Amino acid sequence: MVEGDRTIASVAASYGLVAQTVGNWVAKYRKQHADAQEQRNESEAQELARVKAELHKVRMGQ
Structure with missing residues (x-):
C-alpha cells in the first residue's frame, strides 16, 4: 500500500533497502496511478457536494 502512516525511510529500513530507492x-507508482487517484478524488468530491446539498435541504425543511 502506497498510502499509509509509515515513512519511506521506515519501510526501507525494515527491508534493508536504501530510502532513496523506495x-x-x-x-x-504514484505517477503511473495518478489517473485512478484523480478519478477517486473527483468521485469523492461529487459525493461530498451531493451530501452537502442534501444536508442543506434537510436543514431548510426544519
Whole structure:
C-alpha cells in the first residue's frame, strides 16, 4: 500500500533497502496511478457536494 502512516525511510529500513530507492518506487507508482487517484478524488468530491446539498435541504425543511 502506497498510502499509509509509515515513512519511506521506515519501510526501507525494515527491508534493508536504501530510502532513496523506495522513494523512487513510490514516486513511479504514484505517477503511473495518478489517473485512478484523480478519478477517486473527483468521485469523492461529487459525493461530498451531493451530501452537502442534501444536508442543506434537510436543514431548510426544519
